[in-house]
Amino acid sequence: MTDALVLLVVVPIVASLLPVLLGGRFDRLGWYVAAAMGVVHLALSATVAALVIDTGRISYAVGGFEPPFGIELVADGISAPLLVLVSLSTLGVLAYARRAGPHSNAFYSELSLLTAGISGVFATADVFNLYVFLEITGLATYALVACGRSPRAALASLKYLFVGTIGASLYLLGVGYLYITTGTLNMADLAVAIDSVGYTSPAVLASFGLIVTGLLVKVALFPLHTWQPGAYAESPDTVSAYISALVSTAAAYALIRLIFGVYTTGFLDAVPLVTDVLVALASVSIVVGAALAVMQSDLKRMLAYSSVSQFGLIIAAIGIANETALVGAVVHLVGHAVMKGGLFLAVGVFTVAFGVRNVDDFAGLAGRAPVVSAAFAVLAFSMVGIPPAVGFVGKWNIVVGAVEAGRWSVAVVVVVSTLLTLAYFGRVIERMYFTAPATLGDTEGAAVSTDGGDNVTEASVGMRSVVVLAAVGTVVLGFVGSELINVIQPALEAYF
Amino acid sequence: MIDLLTTHYNYVVSVLLFGIGLYVVMGSDNLVKKVIGMNIFQVGIFLFFVTIGYVDGGVPPVVGHGQTTFVSPLPHVLILTAIVVGVSLTAVALALIIRIYNGYGTLDESVIKEVQVDD
Numbered sequence: 001m002t003d004a005l006v007l008l009v010v011v012p013i014v015a016s017l018l019p020v021l022l023g024g025r026f027d028r029l030g031w032y033v034a035a036a037m038g039v040v041h042l043a044l045s046a047t048v049a050a051l052v053i054d055t056g057r058i059s060y061a062v063g064g065f066e067p068p069f070g071i072e073l074v075a076d077g078i079s080a081p082l083l084v085l086v087s088l089s090t091l092g093v094l095a096y097a098r099r100a101g102p103h104s105n106a107f108y109s110e111l112s113l114l115t116a117g118i119s120g121v122f123a124t125a126d127v128f129n130l131y132v133f134l135e136i137t138g139l140a141t142y143a144l145v146a147c148g149r150s151p152r153a154a155l156a157s158l159k160y161l162f163v164g165t166i167g168a169s170l171y172l173l174g175v176g177y178l179y180i181t182t183g184t185l186n187m188a189d190l191a192v193a194i195d196s197v198g199y200t201s202p203a204v205l206a207s208f209g210l211i212v213t214g215l216l217v218k219v220a221l222f223p224l225h226t227w228q229p230g231a232y233a234e235s236p237d238t239v240s241a242y243i244s245a246l247v248s249t250a251a252a253y254a255l256i257r258l259i260f261g262v263y264t265t266g267f268l269d270a271v272p273l274v275t276d277v278l279v280a281l282a283s284v285s286i287v288v289g290a291a292l293a294v295m296q297s298d299l300k301r302m303l304a305y306s307s308v309s310q311f312g313l314i315i316a317a318i319g320i321a322n323e324t325a326l327v328g329a330v331v332h333l334v335g336h337a338v339m340k341g342g343l344f345l346a347v348g349v350f351t352v353a354f355g356v357r358n359v360d361d362f363a364g365l366a367g368r369a370p371v372v373s374a375a376f377a378v379l380a381f382s383m384v385g386i387p388p389a390v391g392f393v394g395k396w397n398i399v400v401g402a403v404e405a406g407r408w409s410v411a412v413v414v415v416v417s418t419l420l421t422l423a424y425f426g427r428v429i430e431r432m433y434f435t436a437p438a439t440l441g442d443t444e445g446a447a448v449s450t451d452g453g454d455n456v457t458e459a460s461v462g463m464r465s466v467v468v469l470a471a472v473g474t475v476v477l478g479f480v481g482s483e484l485i486n487v488i489q490p491a492l493e494a495y496f
Numbered sequence: 497m498i499d500l501l502t503t504h505y506n507y508v509v510s511v512l513l514f515g516i517g518l519y520v521v522m523g524s525d526n527l528v529k530k531v532i533g534m535n536i537f538q539v540g541i542f543l544f545f546v547t548i549g550y551v552d553g554g555v556p557p558v559v560g561h562g563q564t565t566f567v568s569p570l571p572h573v574l575i576l577t578a579i580v581v582g583v584s585l586t587a588v589a590l591a592l593i594i595r596i597y598n599g600y601g602t603l604d605e606s607v608i609k610e611v612q613v614d615d
Contacts, residue, residue, distance in 0.1 A: 128574055135581045142588055151599020155608065158592045162521055165534055165585055172578060173541055179571065180548050 004047040005060045005073045008083060008119040009133075011040050016112035023105035030108030035094050037112055041119070042087035045080075052080040056490060059125070067125070068186035074125040077491030078330055081484060082122050082253060085334050086246060089341055090115050092466050093242045096345050099460035100238055100352060102147050110147075111242065114140035121250040125187045127175050127262070130254055131168065134218065137250055138164045141243050145235040156230035163227040167217025174210030177203045178262075190262045199263075199270035208267070208274065211258060218251035221315055222285035225308045232304035237348025240300060244307055245341030249333050252314050256329065259318060260495040268321050278319030283413045285312030290420035294427075297358050299347050302424055303340065306383065309417055310336050316410050317398045323489070323496050325401025330488050332394025335477060339383045339391060342470025346376040349459040349467055359428055364437030372464055373432050375471035380425035382474040385418050389474045393481035506547040513540030525605045527596065531589045538582045545575045 015037035019030035051058050052075050062071040075083065090111070101107075117140055120133030142164070146157040179185060181203040182193035194204055213224075220228035228248075232240045259268070268275055289309030296302035310332070317329035349372050350356050350365060366373040382389030385396075395414060402410035477484070501508060513536055520533025549571030557566040593603065600608050 128577075132577060132581065135585075139581075139584055139588060142592070146592055146595070151596050152612070154592045154595040154599065158527065158589060158596065161585065161589050161592065162530060162534060166518070166521065166537065169538055169541055173544065176541070176545055176548065176571075183568075185570075 002051070002058050002060045004044045004051075005058060005075055005123055006062060008041065008044050008048065008123060009073075009116050011044065012037055012112045012116035012119065016109045016116065019105035019109045019112075027105075028103060030105035031094065031098060031103070034108040034112055035091075037115070038087065038091040038094050041090060041115065042084075045083040045087045045119075048075045049080040049084050052076060053487060068184050068189035071129050072125040072186055072188075073123045074187075075123060077487045077489070078256070079122045079253070081330070081334055081487060082249070083119060085249075085337055086115060086118055086122065089242065089245045089337060092341065092345075092469065093238055093245075095462050096241070096348070096466045097238045098462050100236075100348060100463055102236055102238065104147075107144070107147055110140050110143045114144060114242070114246075118246050118250045121254055126185050127178065127187060127190065127258070128185045130258075131172050131175060134168055134171065134251070134254070137247060138168060138218075141231075141247050144239045144243065145231045147239055148234050148236050150234065152230075153234040156227075156234040160227040160231045163217060163224075167214045167224070169214070170210045170217070171214030174207040174214060177207035177210065181207070187257070187262050191264050194263060195266060199267045204263075204267075205271065208263060208271075212255065212278075215251050215255045215258070216281075216315070219248050219255065219311050219315065220308055221281060221311060222288045222308055225285075225289070228308065229301050229304040232307070232344075233298060233300040237300075237344060237351060240303075241341045241344035241348065244303070244344055245337040248307060248311055249337050252311060252329075252333060255315070256318060256326065260321075260326070260492075265321060265496060275319045275321050279316055279407060279410060282312045282314075282316035282319055283410060285309065286316065286413050286417045287312075287420070290417050290424065293424045294420060296424075297360065299357055299359055299362070299428065300344070302359065302428075303343055303347070306421070306424065307336075307340060309421070310340070310383070313395065313398055313414065313417070316413070317401060320398070320401050320405045320407055320410060322401050322405050323492050324404055325398050326492050326495075327485050327488055328394050328397025328399075328401055330492075331390065331397060331481060331484060334484070335382070335390035335394050335474065338470055338473050338477065339379050342379045342467055342474070343376065343383070345463070345470065346372055346379065346467045349463050350376075352463070353459045359431065362428055362431045363435040364432070366432045367437075372459075372467055375467045376432070377429050378471040379474060380429060382471075382478070384421045384425060388478040390477035390481060391474065393478055393485075397485075506543060506550075510540045510543040510547065513537065513543065527593050527603045527605060528590075531586060531593070534589070535582065535586060538578070542575050542579060542582075545571045545578070 015033050018033045022029055057076040060073040061067055062073060114137060117133050117137030121130060121137060124130050124133055142157050142161045145160060146154050178190060181197050181201060182190055184190055184193055197204060217224045232244055286309050289305050289312055293302045293305035293309060296305060314329045314332055317325040353369060356362055382391040385391045399411050399414050517533045517537025517540060520536065521530050524530055524533060549568060551565060551567045554565045554567035555563045597603055600611055602608060
């Protein structure tokens with residue numbers, strides 16, 4: 001049964017080969033292969049989740065080489081919900097892409113490859129293996145961002161490639177330092193070995209700095225976020241939704257796993273400067289990200305900067321370093337993925353149907369597309385943190401954790417960021433619902449649409465229902481938030 | 497100091513490569529040169545890993561030859577993987593550069609910025 005864990009990576013990799021191999025013969029095979037992959041992936045991740053709920057932690061030795069010498073894959077209460085999230089996001093995005101495109105076989109290959117990479121990041125328990133999966137994720141993302149036909153998309157992708165590669169290389173260098181000092185790459189083994197080397201050994205400190213900096217680049221924390229707005233804004237809407245939901249999430253998960261599973265709280269206690277720096281960086285990111293979001297006129301850029309701010313919250317929770325805050329961080333990882341993915345898809349629907357992308361163009365849209373507008377509003381208010389939606393559950397736990405740890409500054413910053421979040425979403429919703437449309441019959445739609453060149457001019461039922469499902473999902477997740485916490489908590493307890 | 501340099505020159509060179517690579521990525525306006533810089537940066541890491549895997553007088557860990565000093569092959573295997581990743585990244589980067597050149601007619605980043613502002 002634990003084979004499901006390795007199949008989560010293997011199935012998408014195999015699926016990514018088929019559209020390219022058979023693409024010459026069957027023109028639109030890609031979507032069907034990817035959809036089949038998504039369904040199998042969901043079955044596998046559900047199996048893994050069921051096993052985790054029963055037994056707490058499952059482990060798989062790749063190739064039969066027992067850890068710590070071989071590569072180990074592990075699923076526990078933190079990674080299992082995220083693996084299910086990967087499956088559901090993949091299926092949602094595929095349902096959307098059925099009509100909206102891009103339709104090329106290469107796109108579906110890249111999407112499957114990205115699914116494999118992200119599943120790998122969530123499943124692996126080996127620091128070098130994590131590097132490989134991060135790079136698979138990175139490579140697939142660069143290719144997906146470049147799916148947009150414009151040279152701007154290629155430029156945004158190349159910028160992302162440079163910054164992402166430097167980040168991953170720093171991570172690799174950090175792994176090198178860890179390997180010199182401990183001689184092992186297995187995460188559980190490293191935790192013991194680092195303790196015996198001593199937390200304040202210069203090599204351990206250097207490795208921590210390199211690994212955390214490398215991963216923060218991938219998370220896109222301010223000021224390492226420069227690649228992110230371009231990448232989100234220039235890629236096709238389908239791609240923006242998928243990568244905003246999962247790619248930074250994978251890096252943030254890796255950060256949680258490494259800081260608490262490898263360096264452990266012993267390291268954080270021995271070097272208290274680390275948590276202070278993380279909290280300070282995160283606080284700046286929360287406020288600056290939100291402030292930059294308020295200033296944007298392009299809605300996709302606004303959502304991108306909003307991610308900078310939201311991931312600041314998650315990094316702040318890591319810096320707070322207590323159980324409550326980390327529960328909040330993991331819930332917010334799941335919640336942010338659903339909310340931000342849904343919001344990007346909603347913007348995609350508006351772009352396809354009405355050709356709007358700027359905040360000002362949204363005037364009066366609620367009258368023309370009531371259902372999707374309502375879904376957008378629900379997702380936006382969830383992001384602000386209004387109960388009962390999931391955005392509230394995550395933020396609430398982070399704030400309570402901050403207060404428990406005596407970090408009042410974080411609590412204040414979160415409240416301020418909530419107001420700023422309300423400011424940037426508020427002005428969109430205000431225009432949608434309370435401003436009369438300026439001029440009707442503005443039919444620039446086809447020219448503005450950023451999908452892969454196939455001029456879709458009408459949003460299909462499938463596209464709309466995915467957005468609505470995401471909105472319903474955030475509310476449902478808010479209500480079952482305590483169940484989710486019950487799954488996450490035992491895995492986090494092991495760290496404290 | 498001299499002694500340290502003569503025995504540890506590999507490390508010095510790899511740090512130099514990091515610096516040169518990063519400088520080229522950040523300082524150069526030409527996109528192809530940035531790719532080259534990225535490669536130099538990665539080569540620095542490869543050299544670092546190969547160096548830490550080196551054991552003076554060591555042999556491959558094959559039992560039965562009367563040798564006692566063995567070399568762990570792991571760092572080298574890791575770098576083999578990292579080299580493959582590096583090659584793929586270079587390929588993707590160059591493919592993107594071809595598209596950028598077709599779109600803008602230049603590989604100079606500052607010129608591209610001006611073109612974008614004019615749009």
